[in-house]
Amino acid sequence: MNEFINTPSTFKFISSRQFIILGILSFFFLFAIFISISIGSFKISIIDYFLGNLSQIQNKVLLNIRTPRVILAGLVGASLSLSGACLQGLFRNPLADPGLIGVSSGAALGAALTIVIGSEIIPNFMLATYILPLAAITGAAFVILMLFIFTKGFGVQSTIYMLLVGIAVNAFAGVGIGILTYISSESELRSLTFWTMGSFGGITWSLIFPAIIITTVVLFWTLRISRKLDLLQLGELEAHRLGVNIKKLRFNIIISSAIMVGISVSLSGMIGFVGLVVPHLVRLLGGVNHNYTLIGSIFAGASLMIFADLLSRILIEPAELPVGLITSALGSPFFLWLIFKMRTE
Amino acid sequence: MNQALLNIAFFVLFFHFLKGEDKVFLNCETTQNSSRIVVAGGSITEIIYFLNSEEKIVALDVTSNYPEKAKELPSIGYVRNLSAEGILSMNPSIVFGEDDMGPPGVIKQLRDINIDLRIIPEEKTIDGILDKIYCIASIIDKVPNAESKINSTLIPDILSIEKRLSTSTLIPKRVMFIFSIKGNKIIVAGSGTSGDGFIKMTGSENIFSTIEGWKSVSQEAIIKENPDYVIMSKRDLHNSKTIKSISENPIFKNIRAFEEQNIIFDDAMAMLGFGPRTIKSVLNAVNIMYLKNE
Numbered sequence: 185m186n187e188f189i190n191t192p193s194t195f196k197f198i199s200s201r202q203f204i205i206l207g208i209l210s211f212f213f214l215f216a217i218f219i220s221i222s223i224g225s226f227k228i229s230i231i232d233y234f235l236g237n238l239s240q241i242q243n244k245v246l247l248n249i250r251t252p253r254v255i256l257a258g259l260v261g262a263s264l265s266l267s268g269a270c271l272q273g274l275f276r277n278p279l280a281d282p283g284l285i286g287v288s289s290g291a292a293l294g295a296a297l298t299i300v301i302g303s304e305i306i307p308n309f310m311l312a313t314y315i316l317p318l319a320a321i322t323g324a325a326f327v328i329l330m331l332f333i334f335t336k337g338f339g340v341q342s343t344i345y346m347l348l349v350g351i352a353v354n355a356f357a358g359v360g361i362g363i364l365t366y367i368s369s370e371s372e373l374r375s376l377t378f379w380t381m382g383s384f385g386g387i388t389w390s391l392i393f394p395a396i397i398i399t400t401v402v403l404f405w406t407l408r409i410s411r412k413l414d415l416l417q418l419g420e421l422e423a424h425r426l427g428v429n430i431k432k433l434r435f436n437i438i439i440s441s442a443i444m445v446g447i448s449v450s451l452s453g454m455i456g457f458v459g460l461v462v463p464h465l466v467r468l469l470g471g472v473n474h475n476y477t478l479i480g481s482i483f484a485g486a487s488l489m490i491f492a493d494l495l496s497r498i499l500i501e502p503a504e505l506p507v508g509l510i511t512s513a514l515g516s517p518f519f520l521w522l523i524f525k526m527r528t529e
Numbered sequence: 530m531n532q533a534l535l536n537i538a539f540f541v542l543f544f545h546f547l548k549g550e551d552k553v554f555l556n557c558e559t560t561q562n563s564s565r566i567v568v569a570g571g572s573i574t575e576i577i578y579f580l581n582s583e584e585k586i587v588a589l590d591v592t593s594n595y596p597e598k599a600k601e602l603p604s605i606g607y608v609r610n611l612s613a614e615g616i617l618s619m620n621p622s623i624v625f626g627e628d629d630m631g632p633p634g635v636i637k638q639l640r641d642i643n644i645d646l647r648i649i650p651e652e653k654t655i656d657g658i659l660d661k662i663y664c665i666a667s668i669i670d671k672v673p674n675a676e677s678k679i680n681s682t683l684i685p686d687i688l689s690i691e692k693r694l695s696t697s698t699l700i701p702k703r704v705m706f707i708f709s710i711k712g713n714k715i716i717v718a719g720s721g722t723s724g725d726g727f728i729k730m731t732g733s734e735n736i737f738s739t740i741e742g743w744k745s746v747s748q749e750a751i752i753k754e755n756p757d758y759v760i761m762s763k764r765d766l767h768n769s770k771t772i773k774s775i776s777e778n779p780i781f782k783n784i785r786a787f788e789e790q791n792i793i794f795d796d797a798m799a800m801l802g803f804g805p806r807t808i809k810s811v812l813n814a815v816n817i818m819y820l821k822n823e
Contacts, residue, residue, distance in 0.1 A: 386634020
């Protein structure tokens with residue numbers, strides 16, 4: 185029985201067709217990285233980089249501005265999609281997305297607090313680049329703590345209860361953001377608005393370095409639960425009978441999602457629809473077993489986000505569109521089509 | 530347990546990378562190369578045009594909408610939401626920014642790349658405007674230009690403003706600055722706003738200085754404060770066609786300034802930008818409000 189759940193190889197339950205799809209997705213991922221690093225408003229040739237023909241400023245733009253940005257886009261895309269896929273599996277609800285458990289609104293509240301009130305308390309420019317992500321992380325952590333307390337360590341029987349707590353937390357954060365919006369000055373309001381539309385601009389290595397380490401660890405850690413998620417689709421009772429520790433599974437998924445979403449939102453702002461749509465896209469391509477969906481979501485989410493960020497950089501260059509605008513613009517029609525298709529089938 | 534360790538590790542890492550950043554000092558030293566200028570901030574653009582050095586500008590932000598010709602230059606986006614790569618792709622020799630330039634991460638990226646970045650603070654007084662012009666002129670090595678332009682165009686206006694405001698019989702008018710009217714929602718300037726700064730420059734008193742920021746106020750609050758004069762954006766004049774129709778708007782009933790049509794219309798960007806144009810706007814407002822005093 186235990187062997188069945190804690191299967192040593194994640195790939196054991198992946199069909200050959202799914203292998204091919206995963207291969208294509210990972211190729212797409214590499215392609216997205218290459219294209220995204222090569223293109224931008226600043227003209228830089230990658231070939232010249234390897235030949236050492238770049239000027240000092242080209243080198244700096246490539247290595248210190250564009251590359252960290254592409255990496256962050258990939259990380260955030262992968263994190264949001266993976267946590268979306270996990271939460272959809274956990275709640276057995278195709279509409280679940282990382283925003284649902286309230287973690288993103290918690291992070292948003294933290295960020296809003298810094299933008300609106302922080303400017304008065306924190307001396308100008310001191311830590312300006314770091315204080316916002318830190319506050320957002322704190323907000324996300326606070327929401328996790330709240331969830332933990334209200335669900336008695338995620339141990340409450342029904343998953344619906346968790347959902348409801350998430351909704352309530354979302355509403356609370358919404359009130360907080362509303363109040364802050366009201367008392368904000370016009371310029372703070374502008375900053376707040378841009379933050380809620382998401383951006384990967386202004387990111388530096390020192391900021392994403394910790395994010396890379398933690399997110400990568402959590403990504404791999406999360407992949408281990410895929411088989412249990414499959415069993416959970418039979419129903420909580422059945423899964424329990426088959427030896428799945430539901431309480432522990434729930435704990436693992438919520439905590440890992442919260443960490444991934446918290447880091448993503450704190451570094452890039454609110455980016456909609458990716459966590460919701462990408463898992464659907466992956467399932468549509470190759471099937472519903474989680475060994476495949478989780479890995480697929482990582483690659484598809486990362487590639488899509490990198491492409492969305494590329495679009496945000498080049499569509500109106502040298503200015504820039506908020507990336508959340510692009511993901512929502514691409515995601516919402518796709519989602520409508522998906523719903524329509526589900527209905528007609 | 531593992532989780533707790535992970536969290537701790539994360540914060541340790543995060544704090545490890547925290548570094549204090551240098552404060553912004555007003556640095557008006559002449560730049561080595563002012564051949565390619567990128568500007569983020571409408572008043573700075575206006576000043577560079579004022580100094581007749583506009584041919585050096587290669588790109589602007591979207592708040593740089595005066596003079597009209599400036600809109601033809603490539604746009605680097607909104608002043609608070611710039612992109613480092615976009616700015617650098619214009620190959621600037623110097624970047625000017627208003628003090629609300631951002632986001633902070635982008636400013637850090639620009640500093641890291643050693644581009645000559647000058648952030649010009651805003652002070653909402655006539656002296657502040659002159660300082661700003663001199664500072665920018667000094668950076669692009671145009672001080673003689675600035676002196677002659679200021680003496681020929683701004684000083685006469687400043688003198689007439691001072692003359693009007695220095696009369697001994699002057700009683701400061703109580704003024705309301707309306708930013709916008711949308712339906713029956715009236716947004717006015719509270720303390721700390723550029724609208725408040727403009728009212729003070731006209732030697733008058735802001736009736737809503739007790740509120741902070743741009744806020745919507747109720748009709749009752751306006752009737753209670755009963756301003757002598759109202760300053761409005763020209764844009765609202767276009768929306769409601771004529772001064773008369775604005776005065777007849779039911780939300781402005783029983784307000785003296787509207788009944789007596791004591792309304793000053795001007796271009797919002799001219800009044801609130803704190804560039805050379807603002808001085809003309811102040812003179813215009815002062816003339817309307819205090820002419821009767823003489």
